[in-house]
Amino acid sequence: LDTRVLEEARDRQDRMTKPPGSLGVLEDISVQLAGLAGECPPPIPEPAAVAVFAGDHGVHAQGVTPWPQEVTAQMVHNFLEGGAVVNALARQVGAGVTVVDVGVVGDLPGAAGLLPRKVARGTADFTRGPAMTREQALQALEGGIEVARDLVSAGNRCLVTGDMGIANTTPAAALVCAFTGADPARATGRGTGVDDATFEHKVDVVRRALAANPVDPADPIGTLAALGGLEHAALAGFVLGGAALRVPVLLDGVIAGSAALAAAAISPEALGACFAGHRSSEPGHSLALDHLGLRPLVDLELRLGEGSGALLALPLLQGAARVLRDVATFDDAGVSTAHA
Amino acid sequence: LDTRVLEEARDRQDRMTKPPGSLGVLEDISVQLAGLAGECPPPIPEPAAVAVFAGDHGVHAQGVTPWPQEVTAQMVHNFLEGGAVVNALARQVGAGVTVVDVGVVGDLPGAAGLLPRKVARGTADFTRGPAMTREQALQALEGGIEVARDLVSAGNRCLVTGDMGIANTTPAAALVCAFTGADPARATGRGTGVDDATFEHKVDVVRRALAANPVDPADPIGTLAALGGLEHAALAGFVLGGAALRVPVLLDGVIAGSAALAAAAISPEALGACFAGHRSSEPGHSLALDHLGLRPLVDLELRLGEGSGALLALPLLQGAARVLRDVATFDDAGVSTAHA
Numbered sequence: 001l002d003t004r005v006l007e008e009a010r011d012r013q014d015r016m017t018k019p020p021g022s023l024g025v026l027e028d029i030s031v032q033l034a035g036l037a038g039e040c041p042p043p044i045p046e047p048a049a050v051a052v053f054a055g056d057h058g059v060h061a062q063g064v065t066p067w068p069q070e071v072t073a074q075m076v077h078n079f080l081e082g083g084a085v086v087n088a089l090a091r092q093v094g095a096g097v098t099v100v101d102v103g104v105v106g107d108l109p110g111a112a113g114l115l116p117r118k119v120a121r122g123t124a125d126f127t128r129g130p131a132m133t134r135e136q137a138l139q140a141l142e143g144g145i146e147v148a149r150d151l152v153s154a155g156n157r158c159l160v161t162g163d164m165g166i167a168n169t170t171p172a173a174a175l176v177c178a179f180t181g182a183d184p185a186r187a188t189g190r191g192t193g194v195d196d197a198t199f200e201h202k203v204d205v206v207r208r209a210l211a212a213n214p215v216d217p218a219d220p221i222g223t224l225a226a227l228g229g230l231e232h233a234a235l236a237g238f239v240l241g242g243a244a245l246r247v248p249v250l251l252d253g254v255i256a257g258s259a260a261l262a263a264a265a266i267s268p269e270a271l272g273a274c275f276a277g278h279r280s281s282e283p284g285h286s287l288a289l290d291h292l293g294l295r296p297l298v299d300l301e302l303r304l305g306e307g308s309g310a311l312l313a314l315p316l317l318q319g320a321a322r323v324l325r326d327v328a329t330f331d332d333a334g335v336s337t338a339h340a
Numbered sequence: 341l342d343t344r345v346l347e348e349a350r351d352r353q354d355r356m357t358k359p360p361g362s363l364g365v366l367e368d369i370s371v372q373l374a375g376l377a378g379e380c381p382p383p384i385p386e387p388a389a390v391a392v393f394a395g396d397h398g399v400h401a402q403g404v405t406p407w408p409q410e411v412t413a414q415m416v417h418n419f420l421e422g423g424a425v426v427n428a429l430a431r432q433v434g435a436g437v438t439v440v441d442v443g444v445v446g447d448l449p450g451a452a453g454l455l456p457r458k459v460a461r462g463t464a465d466f467t468r469g470p471a472m473t474r475e476q477a478l479q480a481l482e483g484g485i486e487v488a489r490d491l492v493s494a495g496n497r498c499l500v501t502g503d504m505g506i507a508n509t510t511p512a513a514a515l516v517c518a519f520t521g522a523d524p525a526r527a528t529g530r531g532t533g534v535d536d537a538t539f540e541h542k543v544d545v546v547r548r549a550l551a552a553n554p555v556d557p558a559d560p561i562g563t564l565a566a567l568g569g570l571e572h573a574a575l576a577g578f579v580l581g582g583a584a585l586r587v588p589v590l591l592d593g594v595i596a597g598s599a600a601l602a603a604a605a606i607s608p609e610a611l612g613a614c615f616a617g618h619r620s621s622e623p624g625h626s627l628a629l630d631h632l633g634l635r636p637l638v639d640l641e642l643r644l645g646e647g648s649g650a651l652l653a654l655p656l657l658q659g660a661a662r663v664l665r666d667v668a669t670f671d672d673a674g675v676s677t678a679h680a
Contacts, residue, residue, distance in 0.1 A: 016425075017415065017418055017423065017424055017425075018424075018425050018644050019407075019532035019533050019643075019644065020533065021533065021643075022532060022533070022642065022643050022644040023425065023642055023644055023648070024621065024640045024641030024642045024643065025640035025641055025642075026640060026642065026652075044432075065678075066678035066679045067359075067676075067677075067678045067679075068676050068679070070676055071675060071676050074673070074674065074675040074676060075357065075675060077673075077674075078357055078668060078673045078675060081668070081673070082666075083357065083666075083667060083668030083672070083673050084357055084358075084667060084668070084673075085356075085357075085358050085363065085663055085667055087666065087667075088659070088662045088663045088665070088666035088667050089659050089662065089663065091662065091666065092384075092655060092658055092659045092662040093655055093659070192359035192362060192678070193359050193360065193361065193362070193678075281364065297638075297640065298637075298638070298656070299639060300364045300365035300366060300637065300656075301364030301365055302362065302363055302364045302365075302366065303359075303361075303362050303364065304358050304359065304362040304363055308363070311659070312366075312655070312656050312659060314655075315432060315433055315652070315654075315655040316638070316640075316652050318432055319428070319429050319432045319433070319651070319652055322428045322429065322431065322432040323425055323428045323429065325428070326422075326423070326427065326428035326431065327423060327424060327425055327427075327428050328418060328421070328423030328424070332423070333414070333417075333418045333421070333423050333424075334414065334417075335411060335414040335415060335418060336407075336408050336410055336411050336414060337407075338405075338406035338407045338532070338533075339406045339407075339408070
């Protein structure tokens with residue numbers, strides 16, 4: 001972040017026709033956007049593109065979710081038909097939707113809006129060894145970087161993370177444990193909704209995955225390979241790609257949060273481009289946000305994924321930039337200031 | 341709210357292609373919108389209009405704020421020029437801005453976007469007696485009802501509350517005390533930002549106002565007249581007017597919250613149309629929201645007023661309705677459901 005521009009943006013916030021500090025967190029967001037862009041006021045982060053990275057998970061065989069694995073591919077179809085929540089919210093806020101197959105088990109027919117970047121037909125069951133090879137993790141990561149680059153080349157000025165992958169909160173919990181040191185009982189959540197027995201089992205599965213894969217968080221690629229999903233690795237690359245281009249990356253829930261932990265471990269500067277769209281009800285997401293020092297913009301107990309929470313926050317991010325661009329200063333507007 | 345439609349909306353939320361409950365608070369919002377409209381799915385609440393009710397306050401003479409009273413009129417001018425935060429955020433989310441003079445001290449030249457509905461040149465100092473006569477409070481209330489009716493007649497499908505009035509958090513705190521029973525020390529905030537000494541003085545002013553005006557909260561008009569501002573009374577009418585037309589009313593901060601307490605005391609059913617856009621950092625606002633049973637959509641420490649917090653929440657309200665309209669069901673999309 002450009003420190004001179006950060007200072008300029010803070011100064012402008014204090015001269016605009018409103019009490020200093022009265023826009024709360026929105027002021028911090030606007031300052032970060034300016035520092036990221038290297039100019040004050042910053043460009044409004046629009047148009048925005050949500051990339052939904054889809055993958056399957058070998059750990060699904062361990063019975064961590066009541067949803068059949070085929071739902072991943074079915075939901076990809078639903079995204080491409082425009083019938084899912086991510087589509088509805090993207091339409092409402094004016095964002096485009098791109099689906100990226102990084103690791104769906106089944107074959108997906110070519111379609112407009114689908115980027116075929118399949119690295120593998122799902123990951124391996126990480127309770128028995130690494131989920132991916134190091135090469136697979138790197139390939140997915142590079143795929144994410146390329147998607148970010150292509151979306152920005154196409155004119156997008158904001159990247160929004162999305163994900164789809166039945167069972168993908170299980171690797172997310174494992175990644176949160178590896179990068180934050182949290183115990184699986186604290187980092188594991190109920191995902192799309194599991195009963196008490198399945199939840200206890202899921203915690204045990206995460207614990208066994210960590211035992212089967214002794215990772216070093218200082219080796220983020222190795223950690224992603226052992227404990228991640230293909231969409232988690234791709235999302236880490238997506239964050240890095242956006243940050244390298246100084247484009248804001250609006251993060252969705254625990255999948256993006258766990259990927260951002262990996263991205264920050266690879267390149268701490270990438271966090272300067274990251275904005276936490278929301279806090280999901282997955283406990284591992286709060287652990288990730290705390291570890292990253294990110295404050296969520298929306299906190300409404302969503303636990304869907306797809307990019308839904310981040311899309312809700314998109315107008316707030318855009319509004320923060322718009323305020324810094326459009327609002328008159330006391331001098332310009334001829335408005336009196338407070339007595340000292 | 342139409343209970344049959346509420347049921348229909350809940351059922352539809354459970355059949356859409358997402359885990360049941362996974363949209364958290366957004367599902368509740370969508371159900372309330374359906375029940376309010378009497379149809380499922382409900383219309384998307386757009387276009388939206390923010391009405392900024394402006395007034396001055398006799399209690400300003402007690403030194404409750406460092407801002408000169410003339411700033412109220414200067415900011416009205418700023419709104420009409422499009423240079424304030426409310427204008428910037430309204431542009432970002434596609435809402436129209438209307439300013440309503442219900443009680444500014446000075447004369448305001450006629451201008452496009454300004455509705456002249458002046459009831460008085462500010463209120464009286466309520467530490468020495470009632471802020472308004474009962475007739476003035478009723479006239480302001482009726483003015484607010486009419487503004488709601490006119491904006492809906494003009495095609496708006498969502499009403500957003502806004503306010504401007506130097507010193508207006510002081511009467512808001514007094515109203516919160518009267519309607520919730522809270523002590524002034526808990527209900528009073530720092531408004532646009534006052535130092536410790538001024539804050540202590542402000543608490544004392546609220547306490548003296550309550551002592552000078554023994555009100556009965558079961559007489560909400562009398563309470564508004566004694567302790568309110570003209571914009572608070574008008575906003576209570578705006579809420580009632582929107583609710584009567586079954587149009588959602590998106591509430592901003594503590595000024596709207598205190599007005600909603602009065603509106604709910606007049607007609608409890610009006611709450612069915614109310615959505616809390618945000619939680620401001622004014623402590624009285626949280627007391628009002630708790631008393632009303634409203635959960636804020638955005639919670640980012642804003643304390644500006646003007647309608648800024650509510651405008652940030654507008655896309656969330658619209659997104660909630662959009663989801664219920666657009667998202668495919670499991671049956672329609674051919675997506676498998678979870679195993680029982």
